[in-house]
Amino acid sequence: MTYASNPATASSVVSPTREISHPKSLMVVLLCWVAIFAEGYDVGVLGAILPALATDNAWNLSPMQLGAMGSYTVFGMLVGGIVIGTLSEIYGRKPMFLICLSLFSLCTAVTAWSPTPMVFGITRFVSGLGLGGIIPLAAALTIEYSPSAKKNFNYGLMYSGYSLGLFAAALVGRWLLPDYGWRPVMLIGALPVLIVPIMALLLPESLDFLVARRRQDAAQRLASRLGVDVPAPSGQQKTRVGWRTVLGEIFSARNAYATACFWTALFMGLLLVYGLAQWLPQIMRKSGYDLGDSLLFLAVFSFTSAIGGIVLGQWADRFGVKRTVTLSYLLGAIGIAMLAFKGSIWLNYAVVALAGFGTVSASLILTGYLAAYLQPSVRAAGTGWALSFSRIGALCGPLIGGYIASLNVAPEWNFYVFAFVAAIAALATSLIPNKKQG
Template identity: 85%
Template structure:
């Protein structure tokens, strides 16, 4: 009887989310887009300023130290994803979302001021705590407030902010670095804090959270404002604690899927962070000047933004798993082709294929995971998976630094990253069908 009741309630919840107007769902997408744009800019800015940091006459950083610069933030994100993702399912997604963005912005301003590498490292770590919570919370809110037929395309649209943030960092770096150095480029990344008051006024709290925590009055007021119905909570979703969250994520029915998602996301973020940080430096070693090297990062980022939207549409039509797996495979081919230096136009095309296939696939895969999980563990489950994948993100910049320290040809970066992309494709292809409730 309980199973039948739970299934019925979740069916109503699905209907309820499907009835939300597309314009209201797009408001949530837009607000989440701003935060994800900030995160993308932060990742891209490290790649943009790396050539400048590598020649800094005061800090004298080695290749391994340069690689570590991108890892301080990722380590903070690893911790933040677990802590914030879990706390948000216990205390609310909206307040945690706003707190994460505010913490990140303040620490970014501190990074721009940093007088020593130690200050830089500390501020990057604390900024990472905020960034680690942004992705799972944005994923949970976007999936919850998207009509069923628009989930993947809305998620791709929201997550295009990440790639456009990368793109903006490359362009800002190309504009400011030659005359003003790296600090103003970093400081611009703190500007999204100006959007926090607007988000506080317009971003809705999760109805799934309010219903699950028995905050009936708040849920009714929010539902009335959005023009949708409030479902009755299931016994499983009411008063859920961290043991129930972890029990659901690692339950026998979800264990293999969890492993596949975690491995694919690990490989995907290793690619995103490794290439975003080292691509300009690798292209400089290949003989291109600073401006052209930063344009490679811009092309990589811009095509991945387009790819997120296109792949979202394809995923809604042809299935997420198939679309993401083939995209990772396409990205592996594009990365491998970068090892063979051709004309600059041809290399721009190959970089575009690599960005379309790798970053875009990782974005859509995160949305697939959020939709795969039960609503009451959606933010926490996504947060735990992304925190594990942060180890891959942590490894990407360090891997690039290690390869640079070996004094081997730049093509070895592309060979290794291509293998990583192929591994992500395999792990995605092995994800089982979503279990019935």
Template identity: 70%
Template sequence: MAAAPPVTAPAPGIAWPPSAQRTTRLVLLLCWLAILAEGYDIGVLGAVLPALSSEAGWNLTPIQLGALGSYTVFGMLIGGLLVGTLSDLYGRKPLFVACLSLFTVCMAATAMAPTPLIFGLFRFVAGLGLGGIIPIAAALTVEYSPPHRRSLNYGLMYSGYSLGILAAALVGRSLLPDYGWRPVVLVGALPIVIVPLMIWRLPESLDFLVEKGRTADAARLAARLGLPLPTRRAAPGETIGWRAILAEIFSRRNARATIAFWTALFMGLLLVYGLGQWLPQIMRRSGYELGDSLLFLAVFSFTSAVGGIVLGRLADRFGVRRTVFLTYLLGAAGIAALSLKGSIWMNYAFVAVAGFGSVSSSLILTGYLAQYLSPRVRAGGTGWALSFARIGAFCGPLLGGYVASLGVDTAWNFYAFALVGLVAALATAAIPARRDARAG
């Protein structure tokens, strides 16, 4: 069958046809569900950390508690490198389904772990799957969104991450006092039921099919979905392997962008994972009851979910770099303000600002990276950047554990994380303006 001629995607501001809008909503929903599951998985450790610290026979120190969170992050680092690159080589959909299946099964195994070692092992394996979810979801959301709504749609999709953390806090608050931490972790295995829906309804990436030279398959899928066929970037007969992906990411012309993006995301994820795991424990050390401490995590998560949507709209209107830079600064100020030890309602407000200025900023910046990269390396480039950022995520729980082990005033936890937010803001400001060729 002769390949259909490529059709250039519509320009920003031009409405997609109704059939294309339905496809956009479907992809957003399926990616949102996967990110919701990932958010719960990430948030659950922060929710159960106070219970793990007193688990009979485990006798965990603050540093060991921090390490339990870092096992997952280390797995995500490896998973992001492998899965992001493999999805650019073999397809977004099969890797997406495999990653979701892997980490949900591991959640069930973690809930039954008899020792801290087995707990950490299953958390590491779960991280391999978790690491692949975000880069693939980012690529699919960007590719199936109109150009003028990409940041907003990414914010909508990624709101599932914060709502997943919120769900973990609320489930923990409901189940922990009477049933302990194991049922709270087990709830994270429930998303396995959406895997058949993913297999049935999630479309493969049109950009992937076109870049692989499978133009006839892409044309049939585009016709069925009512979408324009993307233009291929690769030269005829060019093979896009892992070397080409890495060469694009680390090319001299991309050096400044790579350094700036990677630094900002490193600091952003250090904030997200450090505060996500340690916020309830820090607030307990500040004198709050367990239930109130978990509500701080719930407020942190809820405002970051809403903030991602608001920030996405602002980024589409005023530019991503400027918006994220200012929001990171705002978040750093909110984190530092928590050291003032005001009333509980004032602290709720500061925690809300901290969530908006850490999780929301990082998610919009990740979406911008996916837009910034060429479609041929979109998932792979996002995966490599996030895998480097996972080192920051790995350090986040350890930083919280280290400061806790020093026995200093709790204010120093907030000062440390506020400084991280400031560095993230400065790195975002250093991202070079995107060239038209990268509009992707």
């Protein structure tokens, strides 16, 4: 088995011979969108409450401790992406999807009542385990159940939920933070647990998974419900896929170069997403803006990245994923660099919008590109491993912001560093091979 060079090739090994109808495809996209929206809120809420945590006299946190607050979650996501992604290839994508959504929602409720920074950090780590599993599972299900001509668009549409979740966290923070503090803002992130029963009823299991495990009866029942055909299992398919199988495939001689390019680009991309999502309001406050305006910068950044995910998905289907993502990262680098030059507040809003459109959106589409690039038999696990590695970058993002803050240098140094990171992501994306390796 090798990586596939395009979405159509990637889905052709065990995908149904007749594609799922558009309404049913959109149902899967919508359900994954809801889960990713919840994840986006959970990730964005820390950036929204960071100004309040920074001035909390009871906890008295240093800039490096504030940076670590975000890193606890990311470290959990690193572990969760590996463990959940691999377990999903053994026990099924749907049950692990439901477990992940329940886990991070419930832990967010516990975080809201944290009496100490230590309890806060522990609960954020456990939340991260569920957050890390949701992304590769949503990616695999969306790619599998999308028509070939709309894979990138559907993926961009689904993943717009992440940016809109960030956007919602910024708005809720601006609404509740001044009068009620950070705990109610965090508590709202627990509400998605209420929709888990609906997810259990409507979300289909992966046909790729059922066929690969030779569970033909279950596959036939699901295919009949979805209105698609079930192909015969390939002789190359294995009944069980463990971590050795996944790593052996993605790091084989013919695939190692593509893996290195994807992983480097995603590492830099997630460093940008998590670094800017956590520190942007605080950086803008240091630049002289009040709390409300600082949170609006995060809202604009998040909202335009949601629009960018959908727009870039369309452009990727039309002009090619690699070209679209590369140019998007370059655009984001320009936008971030321009933030170092002070202008009117409306000009800064426009530049922040450009930065969100170019960086977060590019990372979202790149994740979908990876999921489509992988063979179906290792799609969820391979995406999980890649995202877990990239979360080392996400782990570094908040810490880099905290380190720069501890140096007491001018705020624009944050933008110089993050713009350079975006440029590296663009370079790595441009080097992803277009054809099969080997």
